[in-house]
Amino acid sequence: MSSTKKNILIIGGTGAQGLPVIRGLLSPSPSTGSPSPYTVTVLTRDPTSRRAQSLLSAFPDSLTLLKGSFTSESDVRLALSGCWGAFVNIDGFATGEALEIFYTMRCYELALEAGTVRLYVHGNLDYGYKNSGWDPEMRCGHYDGKGRAGRWILDRNKELLSSPGGGTTMRAALFTTGPYIEMSIASSTPMTPRVELERDSSSGGGDPALTWYLPLGRDGAVPHVALDDCAHYVRWLFDNPDRADGMDLAVAIGHIRYDEMAEAFTKVTGKKARFVDVNLDTYFNGSPYWKAVGSRPCGYTAGSADPPPGFMTVRENFRGFWNLWRASGGNRGPVKRDYELLDEIHPARIRTAEEYFRREDEKARKDGRGSLWDAVVAAKPVLKIHEDKELRARADGKL
Incomplete structure (x- = not known):
């Protein structure tokens, strides 16, 4: 792959959301039609899987499949080596809430450790328990795990960037979705x-x-979120790292x-x-x-x-x-969304169930x-x- 392009690590690349995210990153610019400035490394447990191989067939010159797991620090270190960006969407249904929080925090810390990552995007969900004022009836573990860890990432990264000697220039953003x-x-x-x-x-x-x-x-x-729209939104985050810094980009078609x-x-x-x-x-x-x-x-x-x-x-x-x-x-x-912001970022987004x-x-x-x-x-x-x-x-x- 070309060394002049920015390499982005994807964790969760063969999931429902990961597939359009990768397509969005590696396709030509949606605004100018120019070739993508990115290459992608996908950390996957099974590079021979149907989904992994379909990605490789679609992008043979700009995508690398790396066998490994987010549960292995050595695998994540290797995958992050030399990467300019990272998109990390951990499978909470595999880990459960507690381990998802731990592995999310460690992936973020390992990105800091790598020293080359300039934008870290956390695949996020709404922290509904907090947003509801701690109503136990709103407690949903696979949402709260991501949302809790996402808030920690933004708060921690803001502290590091603003602190003298914080030791990082890495920016961080959340990409908050919902039921597809x-x-x-x-x-x-x-x-x-x-x-x-x-x-x-x-x-x-x-x-x-x-x-x-x-x-x-x-x-x-x-x-509801349209998976096809995820391609545009995540590409926008990596194309606009200054504006993405500290952002929680929460997306949806509509309520x-x-x-x-x-x-x-x-x-x-x-x-x-x-x-x-x-x-x-x-x-x-x-x-x-x-x-x-x-x-x-x-x-x-x-x-x-x-x-x-x-x-x-x-x-x-x-x-x-x-x-x-x-x-x-x-x-x-x-759970709320800023639809005016989404219209600005993605004017061609899907807006209704009928359109979908x-x-x-x-x-x-x-x-x-x-x-x-x-x-x-x-x-x-x-x-x-x-x-x-x-x-x-x-x-x-x-x-």
Whole structure:
């Protein structure tokens, strides 16, 4: 790879968010069309995986796959060597909340130690527990772990930069996302819909309808993020390190109610769609998946026999997850976004569920998957953890 370009380390590069982030960094400039000034090193446990190899095929001259893990300090040191930037998005569902905080802090400290990193971007989520005024009903471990560590990074970096002899010129920023809108039409997510017959009282039959059974309440809304937009936002941060310094760039399409989601889906596809509000108990008990995993640790490497600090079950974690969105409708409550800022940074961003669904319908037709409706009926995972499970099941002959 060219030594004249700035190398950026990506941790979490084969995840749902990492793929568009890398595409955004290595594609030509969105404003001028000039070649990217960056190269990328991806630290990955499995360089032979389908996602890793797809990245290498797309960017053979500007991307390096480095076998290793963020849990190994020697691996992270090697990966950071000579890097100009770093984008670190640790998988909290692998580690659990406590270990995610530890590894996030160590990755940041190792970037300081490397001495060459000029912009460090932490893949972040909203610190909903703090934002709610410490309401225990809003406690969501996989959000609070990232949010807590993110605040520490910004505070610590500001202190180091302003202190004489602080020993660093490294800037730091947060990239705060939320539930991907792709999760609303994918399999194995907290908001996966069902395709079911809508009852016709006269005939006993009915037309198929896409139905979301979610504990959102009448006014709750999800600040959904479009993965394609992540490519632009993260590229903007690295292209503008002076402005990015100290910034918490919190992004979303909008605070979307699920009655709006259903209306938009019907408008685009011509198929029936609906949102059914349910309480939390019905949500968790009405799904075989949630019933099966609800009592497991939220963090599949976190043991429950000797619970680590902050131990939460999957059900406890996602109870707080849904309570955050129930309380955040109308861009009020614990999770807010500055949409005027997002319009400035990304004028072409996706702004509505209808716009997103129209783009997905076009993609499905172009890719030979039929219409958006056909793609949703044959929904696939968007999150890497569930794609990996499906691939293992296929390899074992269980699918």
